[in-house]
Amino acid sequence: MAKAKKSIFFCQNCGHEENKWLGQCPMCKEWNTFVEEKVSVTKSTTAKTTRQAEVVSLSKVSTNDSSRIQTSIKELDRVLGGGLVPGSLVLVGGDPGIGKSTLLLQVCQKLAQGKSVLYISGEESLAQIKLRANRMGDFSENLLLLCETNLDTIRSIIETRRPEAVVIDSIQTMYNEEVSSAPGSVSQVRESTNVLMQLAKGLCITIFVVGHVTKDGTVAGPRVLEHMVDTVLYFEGDRHASYRILRGVKNRFGSTNEIGVFEMRQNGLVEVENPSEFMLSGRPEDASGSVVACSMEGTRPILIEIQALVCSSNFGMPRRTATGTDFNRVNILMAVLEKRVGLHLSNSDAYVNIAGGIKMNEPAIDLAIVMAIISSYKNRAIDEKTIVFGEVGLSGEVRAVSMPEQRVTEAKKLGFHTVIMPKVSMEAVKNIKDIEIMGVANINEAMNLLA
Numbered sequence: 001m002a003k004a005k006k007s008i009f010f011c012q013n014c015g016h017e018e019n020k021w022l023g024q025c026p027m028c029k030e031w032n033t034f035v036e037e038k039v040s041v042t043k044s045t046t047a048k049t050t051r052q053a054e055v056v057s058l059s060k061v062s063t064n065d066s067s068r069i070q071t072s073i074k075e076l077d078r079v080l081g082g083g084l085v086p087g088s089l090v091l092v093g094g095d096p097g098i099g100k101s102t103l104l105l106q107v108c109q110k111l112a113q114g115k116s117v118l119y120i121s122g123e124e125s126l127a128q129i130k131l132r133a134n135r136m137g138d139f140s141e142n143l144l145l146l147c148e149t150n151l152d153t154i155r156s157i158i159e160t161r162r163p164e165a166v167v168i169d170s171i172q173t174m175y176n177e178e179v180s181s182a183p184g185s186v187s188q189v190r191e192s193t194n195v196l197m198q199l200a201k202g203l204c205i206t207i208f209v210v211g212h213v214t215k216d217g218t219v220a221g222p223r224v225l226e227h228m229v230d231t232v233l234y235f236e237g238d239r240h241a242s243y244r245i246l247r248g249v250k251n252r253f254g255s256t257n258e259i260g261v262f263e264m265r266q267n268g269l270v271e272v273e274n275p276s277e278f279m280l281s282g283r284p285e286d287a288s289g290s291v292v293a294c295s296m297e298g299t300r301p302i303l304i305e306i307q308a309l310v311c312s313s314n315f316g317m318p319r320r321t322a323t324g325t326d327f328n329r330v331n332i333l334m335a336v337l338e339k340r341v342g343l344h345l346s347n348s349d350a351y352v353n354i355a356g357g358i359k360m361n362e363p364a365i366d367l368a369i370v371m372a373i374i375s376s377y378k379n380r381a382i383d384e385k386t387i388v389f390g391e392v393g394l395s396g397e398v399r400a401v402s403m404p405e406q407r408v409t410e411a412k413k414l415g416f417h418t419v420i421m422p423k424v425s426m427e428a429v430k431n432i433k434d435i436e437i438m439g440v441a442n443i444n445e446a447m448n449l450l451a
Helices: 074-080 100-111 126-136 151-161 186-203 224-228 275-279 327-341 363-378 404-413 423-429 443-448
Strands: 002-011 034-043 089-094 117-121 143-147 165-169 206-211 231-236 243-251 259-265 268-271 290-297 300-312 320-323 348-354 386-388 418-422 436-440
Touching: 002 186, 034 186, 074 243, 074 259, 089 100, 089 186, 089 224, 100 117, 100 126, 100 165, 100 206, 100 268, 117 151, 126 143, 143 151, 151 186, 186 206, 186 224, 259 275, 275 300, 290 363, 290 404, 300 363, 300 404, 320 327, 327 348, 327 363, 327 443, 348 363, 363 386, 363 418, 363 443, 404 418, 404 423, 418 423, 423 436, 436 443
Parallel strands: 089 206, 089 231, 117 143, 117 165, 165 206, 290 386, 320 348, 386 418, 418 436
Antiparallel strands: 002 034, 231 243, 243 259, 259 268, 290 300, 300 348
């Protein structure tokens, strides 16, 4: 066995390898993403023996949904698609201090009540973990702690202890001795994830991996890291706000549209079972430019407050700002209002905000944004018990949206009296009683409701 060291250039975005530095990656077309790393190349003269793979007919493969492990955290189980799948590798990313370690320690607390759980930390000491655990309550003896960054040591302990769930906090601190580069580098992250994936599949245990994020909000390291794992969860939210949103962006065992809502408290994260009521708390009364919209996140309808402020511009170029939604989409909707309705907005500043700091980009909130802008421009308040949803096209038409029945039912459950929605979707909600439903075909009809 002989080892030779050479330099390899890795793309930090997609993990593509080159023998020399390039300004642009030929795979992902990103600029200035190549970094140089020293790698060890092992040359062996011995012949390799390969194990014969077994070919199985698809009809003979059996699946069993009952094998999922419930974490007793309903919001997390919803995002995972019904619970943990044994043998899965789950990546959890998020900004520093957002609550990733807190969430996973609470998952360990729930799982350790009947299963063996191993929490491995490469960033905190045992005393620091204990201080956080003291705020959460009592923990079972089944929860084992380990402070280690050497992946060979971690592998041997996992193979010896055989826990049913493992938490790695974080993948950027782990290092493999067979890789000569520093911890957190592209090579180390990729190889460490590969070792953990083999452990998860080979021993049929669930492994959570915490990943740091870059300033762009993506998981640090090569993009291939997200391709290797089974599930990618992002923990979002403003550090200065009390709520947190757990969003699944990749899930091989469930939907990627579900979200879980949590509230950060002194004793840890608490589930928010009714996020609509949470988002609408503190709404102003009889204020122009305030409209309640309904957005779907997976199978869950969420009511949000959209605020708009339109005022005369003191400069030659009006200012436009959008917080919580797509800025370009707001500009398009304002252009539609100018062209199709004759609303003179070219000399007005416009500010659109989704209250609570939540981010929504579903087209179904288009009509609510339009109504909020019209309400602020005309200085006429919309009834606080009215909910609005619908997609707006460039011709000013109001188009159908998905799952209108669930949206109207959620509005009725929270005490709303009136629903303004697309006329083409009226057939789907005709059986819902005790709530007034008004269908509009275009934004002119919607504007007339404010007269």
